[in-house]
Amino acid sequence: MSKTSRTSITMPATAKKDSIIEIRAIAQHDMESGFRYTEGGKQIPRDIIRTFTCTYNNVEVFKADFYSGIGANPLIIFTTTAVESGTLEFKWVGDGGYEAVNQARITVS
Amino acid sequence: MNLALSLFLGGIFLTLGSSLAHGAPAKQQSSYELMSAENKAMQDDPLLNPAMFWVGDGESLWQQQLGPKNKSCSSCHGDGKKSMRGVATQFPKVIKGKLQTLEGQINQCRVGAQGTSPLAYESKDLLALTAFVAFQSKGMPISISETPANSPFLKKGRQTFNERMGQLNLSCAQCHEDRAGLKLGGSLIPQGHPNAYPIYRLEWQTLGSVQRRLRNCMSGVRAQQFEYGSPEMAQLELFLMWRARGLPLESPGVRP
Numbered sequence: 001m002s003k004t005s006r007t008s009i010t011m012p013a014t015a016k017k018d019s020i021i022e023i024r025a026i027a028q029h030d031m032e033s034g035f036r037y038t039e040g041g042k043q044i045p046r047d048i049i050r051t052f053t054c055t056y057n058n059v060e061v062f063k064a065d066f067y068s069g070i071g072a073n074p075l076i077i078f079t080t081t082a083v084e085s086g087t088l089e090f091k092w093v094g095d096g097g098y099e100a101v102n103q104a105r106i107t108v109s
Numbered sequence: 110m111n112l113a114l115s116l117f118l119g120g121i122f123l124t125l126g127s128s129l130a131h132g133a134p135a136k137q138q139s140s141y142e143l144m145s146a147e148n149k150a151m152q153d154d155p156l157l158n159p160a161m162f163w164v165g166d167g168e169s170l171w172q173q174q175l176g177p178k179n180k181s182c183s184s185c186h187g188d189g190k191k192s193m194r195g196v197a198t199q200f201p202k203v204i205k206g207k208l209q210t211l212e213g214q215i216n217q218c219r220v221g222a223q224g225t226s227p228l229a230y231e232s233k234d235l236l237a238l239t240a241f242v243a244f245q246s247k248g249m250p251i252s253i254s255e256t257p258a259n260s261p262f263l264k265k266g267r268q269t270f271n272e273r274m275g276q277l278n279l280s281c282a283q284c285h286e287d288r289a290g291l292k293l294g295g296s297l298i299p300q301g302h303p304n305a306y307p308i309y310r311l312e313w314q315t316l317g318s319v320q321r322r323l324r325n326c327m328s329g330v331r332a333q334q335f336e337y338g339s340p341e342m343a344q345l346e347l348f349l350m351w352r353a354r355g356l357p358l359e360s361p362g363v364r365p
Binding site: 005006008010024026028030031071072073075 | 159314
């Protein structure tokens with residue numbers, strides 16, 4: 001797996017104050033479990049995303065730990081409360097120095 | 110009375126005979142129709158469809174300059190979003206006497222025009238380029254028709270489709286024509302139309318070509334699998350695309 005990869009975020013661009021918003025975050029990643037072997041019998045080393053975090057104006061609002069059982073190109077759907085206008089930052093960190101970052105803006109009225 | 114009856118029966122057999130000979134089921138159905146609502150949503154929403162990552166990669170590769178002449182795909186074909194529109198609906202296609210699949214033609218361009226090495230089948234880059242090209246025909250009907258040029262290949266493809274193979278001694282047609290809509294184990298047997306390739310198959314956890322899928326079935330009936338990029342594969346692919354003519358392309362599709 002390369003050091004970074006494509007990611008995609010789906011969330012509303014605007015929301016009413018204190019309403020609940022749904023966020024979908026998907027990352028391109030093989031999620032190689034470490035339990036597979038090549039045809040030659042050699043173990044394929046584990047290469048997975050370890051953590052996913054979402055910060056909302058630098059306040060952590062969601063965090064997930066990933067393990068070997070999670071499939072390739074993981075999609076995470078979660079909710080948060082729209083408290084103020086600003087930026088949400090999404091970060092995936094994994095084995096082999098993998099790191100991917102994405103951002104989305106929201107206007108709260 | 111007898112004459113009328115035999116004429117009537119004759120008529121039935123003629124109809125049956127012709128539908129078998131043409132190899133196109135009475136009503137074509139994309140296996141999309143057999144999927145759960147969740148899987149359909151995954152294919153339809155470009156922000157949820159994992160295959161769109163490959164389309165994005167393919168778009169970048171389209172601009173990548175390669176070989177001694179520093180040529181990219183766009184050097185010849187310009188903006189792929191315009192020039193590749195509808196192209197995937199016409200493949201496999203006879204080009205200079207050779208039957209080329211979409212993957213085969215991409216490699217032909219790499220070797221011929223760009224002067225570099227061909228990409229391996231099922232490699233990320235070849236799947237990405239194929240997905241990018243096929244995506245430009247999304248929603249357009251498959252437009253393969255029988256021509257003097259492709260007719261011998263089509264004939265061979267049809268023969269393979271109807272030929273029993275492997276230890277289980279089954280032909281493609283026995284499942285995907287005669288028993289389409291019935292069940293194999295717990296799952297419905299689809300008609301087997303290649304109208305969404307390359308597909309993101311959840312079972313594979315990755316994108317895969319139609320040839321990978323065909324090899325799946327061949328291993329399922331315990332037959333010797335056709336090689337990737339072989340003429341036999343191209344002929345079978347041509348017959349399947351011709352059989353699915355008119356169905357809109359869904360590329361890149363999602364399948365369970």
